[in-house]
Structures are given as C-alpha cells and as structure tokens.
Amino acid sequence: MPLGYDLNWAVIAIMGFLGLSSVLGMFLISFLIAPKRKSEIKDAPYECGILPDSYNWSQINIRYYVFAILFLLFDIEAVFLFPWALIFVKAVPIVFYEMILFIAILFFGLIYAWKKGVLEWQ
Amino acid sequence: MSIADLFNYFSYVSGLFLSLTIIVLLLVWLERKVLARIQMRMGPMRVGFHGALQPIADAIKLISKEDILPAWADKLVYWFAPIVVFVPAFLLWVTIPFGKNMVIRSLDLGLFFIVAISVLSVLGLIMAGWGSANKYAVLGGLRAAGQLMSYEIPLIMAILTIAILSQSLNLVEIVDKQSQIPNIFIQPLGLVLFFIAGLAELGRTPFDIHHAESEVVGGPFVEYSGAHWSVFFLAEYINTFTISILTVLLFLGGWHWPNIPFSGNLQTILSVFVVLIKTILVVSVIFWIRATYPRLRIDQLMSFGWKMLIPMAFINVTITACIIYYDELPLWILPILSVILLILSAVIIQRKFSKNIINTVQVISAKSLLKEKSEVDIN
Numbered sequence: 001m002p003l004g005y006d007l008n009w010a011v012i013a014i015m016g017f018l019g020l021s022s023v024l025g026m027f028l029i030s031f032l033i034a035p036k037r038k039s040e041i042k043d044a045p046y047e048c049g050i051l052p053d054s055y056n057w058s059q060i061n062i063r064y065y066v067f068a069i070l071f072l073l074f075d076i077e078a079v080f081l082f083p084w085a086l087i088f089v090k091a092v093p094i095v096f097y098e099m100i101l102f103i104a105i106l107f108f109g110l111i112y113a114w115k116k117g118v119l120e121w122q
Numbered sequence: 123m124s125i126a127d128l129f130n131y132f133s134y135v136s137g138l139f140l141s142l143t144i145i146v147l148l149l150v151w152l153e154r155k156v157l158a159r160i161q162m163r164m165g166p167m168r169v170g171f172h173g174a175l176q177p178i179a180d181a182i183k184l185i186s187k188e189d190i191l192p193a194w195a196d197k198l199v200y201w202f203a204p205i206v207v208f209v210p211a212f213l214l215w216v217t218i219p220f221g222k223n224m225v226i227r228s229l230d231l232g233l234f235f236i237v238a239i240s241v242l243s244v245l246g247l248i249m250a251g252w253g254s255a256n257k258y259a260v261l262g263g264l265r266a267a268g269q270l271m272s273y274e275i276p277l278i279m280a281i282l283t284i285a286i287l288s289q290s291l292n293l294v295e296i297v298d299k300q301s302q303i304p305n306i307f308i309q310p311l312g313l314v315l316f317f318i319a320g321l322a323e324l325g326r327t328p329f330d331i332h333h334a335e336s337e338v339v340g341g342p343f344v345e346y347s348g349a350h351w352s353v354f355f356l357a358e359y360i361n362t363f364t365i366s367i368l369t370v371l372l373f374l375g376g377w378h379w380p381n382i383p384f385s386g387n388l389q390t391i392l393s394v395f396v397v398l399i400k401t402i403l404v405v406s407v408i409f410w411i412r413a414t415y416p417r418l419r420i421d422q423l424m425s426f427g428w429k430m431l432i433p434m435a436f437i438n439v440t441i442t443a444c445i446i447y448y449d450e451l452p453l454w455i456l457p458i459l460s461v462i463l464l465i466l467s468a469v470i471i472q473r474k475f476s477k478n479i480i481n482t483v484q485v486i487s488a489k490s491l492l493k494e495k496s497e498v499d500i501n
Contacts, residue, residue, distance in 0.1 A: 007127060007131075007227070008227055008229055010128060010131070011131050011135070011216060011226060011227045012213065012216055012227075014128065014131055014132055014135050015135050015212065015213055015215070015216050015226070016209055016213055018132075018135050018136065018139060018212075019139075019208060019209045019212035019213065020205065020209055022139060023204065023205050023208050023209070023353055024205075026185065026349050026352070026353065027189075027349050027350070029185055029349070030185050030186070030187075030189050030348055030349030031189070031349075033185070033186050034185070034186055034187055034188050034189055034348055034349070035188050036188060037188065040193070042190060043190065043191070043192055043193035044192070044193060044194075045192055045194055045254070045255060045256040045257075045345065046256060046258075046339070046344050046345060047256070047257065047258070048339065052194075052257075060260055060261070060264065062264055063268075064268040064271075064424065067268060067271060067272060067424065067428070068267075068268075068271060070428075071271040071272065071274070071275065074275045074432075075274070075275070075278075078237070078275070078278045078279070078282070081282055081439070082233075082234050082237075082282065082285065082291070085282055085285045085286045085289075085443075086285065086289060086290070086291065088443065088447065089289065089446060089447060096443070096447050099443075100440065100443070100444075103436060103439065103440055106436075107433070107436050110428075110432065110433070110436075114428075114429065119424070119425060119428045119429060120421075120425075
C-alpha cells in the first residue's frame with residue numbers, strides 16, 4: 001500500500017462526517033427555533049394557487065432517455081480515458097493508436113445518432 | 123496514521139468549513155451588488171456597511187423560518203435530498219488547493235476524484251424533484267438530470283485535456299506545471315469548453331432551465347423552505363466557487379504570478395490572495411453573464427451541448443493527445459489549432475442562431491402587420 005493511502009480515505013471520511021453533521025446541526029437548530037404551525041392548505045403542493053386535483057405523481061414523458069444511454073457510453077469512455085491519459089506517452093505505441101481508434105468509433109457513433117435524429121427534441 | 127494526525131485533519135477540515143461558509147456569504151453579497159450595479163441599482167444598503175451584513179441576516183431568517191414538509195411528499199426522499207446535494211459539494215474540497223501548500227490532502231487521483239464526486243449531486247436534485255410530489259418539481263428534477271448529464275461530458279473532456287497536457291491528475295502538480303505559461307495560452311478552447319460546461323453544471327443563467335422561475339417556478343426547490351432550502355442554496359454557491367477555483371487552478375495558472383516576492387509563510391499567504399483574487403474575477407464573470415444573457419430553451423440547450431460542445435471536446439482531446447504523443451510536433455501548434463477551432467465554432471453558432479433570430483423577428487413583424495391590417499378593416 002502506498003504511503004498515506006489509508007490517511008487519504010480517513011480524511012475523506014472526516015470531511016464527509018463533518019459535512020453531514022453540519023447539515024444535520026443546521027436542521028436541528030431550525031427544528032428547535034422555527035415555528036411549526038401545520039395547516040392543510042399550507043401543506044398542499046404548490047401549483048400557483050390552484051388546488052391540485054389528481055394524484056401527485058402524474059405520468060411524465062421522459063424525452064431524453066436516449067441521451068441518458070448515450071451519456072452512459074461516453075461516461076464509461078471517460079473512465080477508460082483517464083488512466084490512458086497518464087500513461088500513453090511512456091507505453092508501447094499500440095496503446096495510443098488503440099485509444100484513438102476507440103475515440104473515433106465513439107465519435108462516429110455520435111454522428112450516427114445525430115443523423116438518425118436522436119439528438120432532436122421531438 | 124495516528125490519532126494526532128486525525129485530530130489535526132479534523133481541525134483543518136473545520137477551518138475549511140468555516141472559510142467556505144464565509145466565502146459563500148461574501149459571494150451572496152457580491153452577486154447582489156454586481157447584479158444591482160449592472161441594473162443601475164444600489165443593491166442591499168441598510169444592514170451594515172453597504173449591506174455587508176445582509177447575507178448573515180438572510181441566513182438567520184432562513185434558519186428561523188418554518189421548515190414545511192408537504193403532506194403528499196415522499197417524506198424520507200424529500201428530507202434527505204439537500205444532504206445528498208450538499209455533502210458531495212463539500213467533499214470536493216478535500217483536494218482543491220487554496221494556495222501554495224494550502225490543501226487538505228493532495229490526492230494523486232485528485233481530478234478523477236472531483237469528476238466522480240461532483241456527479242453525485244445530480245442524484246440529490248432528482249430526489250428533491252421526485253420527493254416533493256409536485257408537478258413542477260418533477261419536471262425540474264428531470265430537466266436537471268438531462269442537463270447535468272449532457273454537460274458532464276464536455277466538462278470531463280476539458281479536464282482530460284489538462285490531464286494529458288500536464289501528465290498528472292494531482293491538482294498541485296498541475297498548477298506547478300503552469301509556473302511558466304498558464305494553460306489558457308496553450309488550451310484556449312479547453313478553457314471555453316470547461317467554463318461553458320461548468321456554467322451549465324451549476325445551473326446558472328443562461329443554463330438555469332431546471333429551476334427557471336418563470337417556467338417551473340423554482341424546479342426541484344418549489345416545496346422547500348427554511349433550513350432545507352438554505353442547504354441547497356449553500357451547495358449552489360459552494361459549487362459556483364468550486365467551478366471558479368477549478369478554472370483558476372486548471373487554466374489560469376493557480377497561485378503563479380510573475381515574481382511573487384518574499385518566501386516562506388509570507389509567500390504562502392500571498393499565494394492564497396493571488397488565487398482568491400483570480401477566483402473572484404472568474405466569479406464576477408459568472409455574475410456578469412447572469413445579468414446579460416437570456417435563458418436558453420431546453421431543446422436549444424440539449425442541441426448546443428450534444429452538437430457543439432461534445433464534438434468540439436472530442437476533437438480537442440484527440441488533437442492534444444496527438445501533439446503530446448508526437449514529440450517532433452512543436453507545442454505552439456496547439457494554441458493555434460485551438461484558436462482556429464474556437465473561431466470556427468463561433469462562426470457556426472453565429473450563423474445558426476442568428477438565422478433563428480431573424481426568423482423570429484420576421485414572424486413577429488408579420489403578426490403585427492396582420493393585426494394593424496385587421497384593425498384598419500374594423501375601422
């Protein structure tokens with residue numbers, strides 16, 4: 001294990017703990033000093049003054065799920081690219097050309113999706 | 123690792139939290155002042171010197187305000203959403219240096235850590251939108267998901283070009299590589315991509331469609347009030363500061379300034395000031411953009427991200443990698459290519475968007491002509 005590796009994670013844990021506890025502390029202070037007056041009208045969902053009538057989670061058309069799939073591809077690519085970025089200068093030449101080929105394939109994938117009209121807002 | 127180490131780090135992290143809080147208060151005041159001056163107003167003037175204590179008054183008001191839990195909400199999801207947004211925004215600061223030797227822990231995978239953690243806050247926004255059980259909030263949450271997803275890729279790619287250029291993911295090393303030439307002169311295109319994508323990640327105008335007040339009345343935050351809302355607010359300003367300081371560290375040379383005088387502790391303090399001044403300048407540009415540009419429509423936003431920024435980011439990564447790989451190519455080709463690409467994209471945007479604007483103007487004038495004609499007919 002490299003030097004200070006466990007300390008890195010310990011510090012991240014301290015950081016997370018402190019962030020979490022400060023937020024919870026803020027909620028606690030607010031819970032102690034803020035007024036609590038329940039009323040049926042106040043607790044209703046806000047819809048610009050009109051009383052909501054239907055069930056709260058109505059059906060919604062998520063238009064960009066194709067974008068989400070594309071994003072997944074590119075994000076995985078990013079995971080591969082980060083280690084590659086640090087070693088390709090020193091590694092054997094095939095490493096460099098392989099990744100350029102990989103980027104090219106994904107890029108043509110993007111152009112294909114574009115030509116297919118996936119990127120248009122319908 | 124010993125207990126004393128942990129105690130030390132605990133105090134450092136507490137200090138960091140305190141200074142971040144003060145910076146957020148400062149940013150809130152600065153934003154109101156900058157916006158006011160641009161709109162020929164005075165901004166907050168009453169509380170303290172030129173309204174300097176106004177953010178503190180706001181904070182006290184927010185804490186002591188009733189924290190409403192809507193009756194229809196998914197209580198657990200609603201309650202935890204601000205925490206999921208805030209904790210990643212704060213966690214990023216483990217590895218972001220304030221100045222020379224002023225970093226909590228300089229991770230070797232620093233940039234990767236930042237990219238990985240910063241995505242998490244999207245989840246919080248979707249949770250807030252879904253948990254509120256409000257139609258506007260659900261719409262806003264889904265919009266946030268789509269927007270942050272799309273602009274994540276150019277942001278990562280812009281960061282990647284810097285990683286390739288400096289052959290390191292450690293932020294301190296990246297800044298030290300820029301002691302002679304800041305990356306802005308090597309990678310102008312990268313800076314523009316990073317800044318635009320960063321603005322979109324923050325959800326600031328012109329990319330604020332997911333909490334647009336006039337469309338989805340605040341988006342995921344519609345139902346929030348009091349302490350819960352103020353945590354979202356805190357996270358948003360911390361994120362603004364994070365993107366600005368990352369711009370400074372990655373592109374504007376960090377704490378390097380031609381000939382910082384002195385040495386030792388004094389130099390450290392001076393370097394913090396250099397970073398802070400540069401960061402405040404970048405933040406002011408963000409506020410300036412907010413005061414100047416109108417909001418994009420969601421289809422414009424998506425097509426701008428996918429058809430403009432992402433291809434440009436890809437081309438940028440490939441060019442940078444090629445120039446670093448082939449030793450015989452001189453480095454000055456990179457800025458030239460970068461500037462050519464920038465001008466090319468500016469021309470494309472200008473031609474594409476100005477056509478739309480001219481069309482809109484023509485439609486509006488045709489309508490008004492028709493209206494005048496019909497009024498004449500009636501008369």
